[in-house]
Amino acid sequence: MRAAVMRGTRLIVDDVPEPIPQAGEVLVKTLACGICGSDLHALKHRDLFFENSSGLGSQLDPGRDLVMGHEFCAEILDYGPNTEKLHPVGTRVCSFPMLVRGQQLAPVGYCNDVPGGYAEKMLLMEALLLPVPNGLATETAALTEPMAVGLHAVEMAHMTEDDVPLVIGCGPVGLAVISALKLKGAAPIIAADFSPARRKLAERLGADIVIDPASNSPYEDWQQAARASEQGQRAESNPLTGERLLPAGVFFECVGVPGVIDQMMVGAERGCRFVVVGVCMEQDHIKPLLGVTKELNLQFVLGYTPEEFALTLNNIAQGLINAEPLITGKIGVDGVPQAFTDLENPEAHAKIIVEPWH
C-alpha cells in the first residue's frame, strides 16, 4: 500500500507492507488524517525525538521506517482474531491512537511496527473504536485528536471562576485550547499570535481578545483585560498593603520553541499557573529566580485520556466545538512531503488533512 514514510532523515512516498491485525485488532481504511505539528517536529528534530520516544509509549528505531499520522478517521475493513465484531464492516470510526500488545504499547503514528494515518490502511484496537456519531463529516471527525489535546490541557489547568486565561500561540494546539476554554465558560479568553490568519481563527473559535505581540505585550494586555473583567471587579486586596490583586492568570504555552516559557515567566504576575502544551524539542532556558519570587506553577501536559478523547468526538458531533475552520487544505499521500513544508506558513495553513485513498 502507498504511504508517506519517514526513512532516515527524509520523508518520502513509497509502498509499504499492508498491516495484519493481531488478536483484538481491526484493519481499517484511513479516510482522513490531519498533519500534526509534532510530526513536523519529529522530522526536523529526529534524533532528539527518537531518543525521547519511550515517553510516548514505545522506543522508536531510527534505522527502521516510520509511518506517522495519529489524527485520523477510518473505516472498518476487517476484523482480526479474538474480536467481537460489534460494528459492521464499513462503519466510520475514530480511536484513541494506541494499540496494546501484551505489556507493550504501540502508539499509532509513533511506532515502527504499525503504520499511522499517512498510509492507506492501519490497525486499531476493537476495544477503543468510537463510531462517528451524528453523520459528522469525516475530515471534521479526524480533528477529534487535536481538539482533545486542548480539552486535556484545560482539564489539567483546574480552572476556577476566578481564573483569566491567556493563550500564547494560536496554531492548532492553541486553537484547541481556546475552544476547550470556551466550552468551559472561561471569560475573557485572551490569545496572542503574530499571524493575522491565526488571530482570525482564534476569534472564530471563541477568543474574546486577540493580541498581535508585534504591536502589544500580551502580558500587559492580559493585565488590563483581567483588571476590567468580572473577576477583576471582585478580586481581593492584599491584606498587608490594601492594593487590589489581579485575578489568577492561567497561561497556556502553545508555541513550543525555546525562549517562550522564559518570556512568559518574565511577563507573568505572582501566583500565575502555566500549562505547557507546546512541545519544545530543544534544550530551553529559564530563570528559576523569577519562578521563585512569583511562586509560579508550570504544569507540562501530554495528550488526553481515552475518556477526554471520546468526550471530544461527541462535543464536535453535537456542535459544541467548532473544529471545522481549522482545515485549510486536503491532499493525497503524494502531497504529504510538500505539505510538511507548506505548514510552516501560518498565513496559508492551520491543519492539512491527508486522504490516502485519494
Add this chain to the structure above:
Amino acid sequence: MRAAVMRGTRLIVDDVPEPIPQAGEVLVKTLACGICGSDLHALKHRDLFFENSSGLGSQLDPGRDLVMGHEFCAEILDYGPNTEKLHPVGTRVCSFPMLVRGQQLAPVGYCNDVPGGYAEKMLLMEALLLPVPNGLATETAALTEPMAVGLHAVEMAHMTEDDVPLVIGCGPVGLAVISALKLKGAAPIIAADFSPARRKLAERLGADIVIDPASNSPYEDWQQAARASEQGQRAESNPLTGERLLPAGVFFECVGVPGVIDQMMVGAERGCRFVVVGVCMEQDHIKPLLGVTKELNLQFVLGYTPEEFALTLNNIAQGLINAEPLITGKIGVDGVPQAFTDLENPEAHAKIIVEPWH
C-alpha cells in the same frame, strides 16, 4: 550601632545609624539572627539579586548600604508612635520579617531603608510581633524563619497519603522541608546530599532513607523505596497494560544551583510534582520535552504566610519540630564576613547564629 554591611560588592563591619521607629513600629534589640543561604547568594550574585529584588517586596539600590538578616529573635526596646504597647519592653519576640509603610513593603533584611538582623537594633511592626512562648531558647526561636520555609513548601505540595517525597539537598532548606514532612506524617521520607554531616542532620530531623548521590542514584533509590512502601503496596495498575504504577512522587529541589531541576526531570517518573524551594540565581536549562512526556508539575515557592510563620514558632516551642541541631556556630557582628566563607563548607556548618550584642 555596629552592623555587618553589604557595601558595593563587599561585606564589611561598620557603624550605621540607629533606626527610628515610624507609626506602628517597634525598636528592638537583635538577640540572635541566623545567616541564610539567600544572603550568601545575594552577596555572590549581587547584580542578579538586586535586579530581581522587587519580587521580594522592594527594589534594592546597589549604590546604598544593605544590612541583611531576616532569621531573628529580638527584644522589645521601645515603641514608636501610634502603637498599642501590648507587650512589655524586654519581651522576646519573633516576627514575619516585613514592615508595611503605606503601600510600600520593606522586607527586613532586604531593604535599604531599614537594617536587618546583622545589626544591633532593628525595627519591626507591632502588629506582626509574636512573643516567644514556652521559655524557648532565643537561638532556637530564631530558626522560626527557615523552618517556616519548609512548612510552606510542604503546604504548597498539597501532599496526599499516596505521595512519597524525595528531598534533593539537605542544607537548612532541605532540613526544614524534612522536618515539615515529618510533622505532616509523610513516610517514607527520602533525602539526598553529598555531605555526610548533612545526611546525619537529615536523619536527626526525620528522614527515613538518606542517600549519598556519589554512590547511588536518588531517583532509582526513590523508586525502590516507593515500590516497597505502603503506598507502593496499594498502588493501582495501568488500565491498558496491567503494569503496577508507582506512588506519586513529590520531589523537593533544595539545592538552588543550575542543572539540578534538569537532573530531577531526567530522574522523575511520569506525573511527578516538583516543589522548587532552592533559589537558583543564574540562568538554568531544562528540556521541556521531558516535562511534557512525563506530565511533570513544577511549583516554585517563596517564603511563607504570616500564619505559617506563627504556626512554625509554636511548633518549635511545643517540641513538634526539632530545629536546634541545625545550629553549628555562634558569632558576633565582627564574625559575619568570615562566617559567609565558613558556610561554604557543609561538613563544618549548617546554620550560624549571629549575636550582634556579643
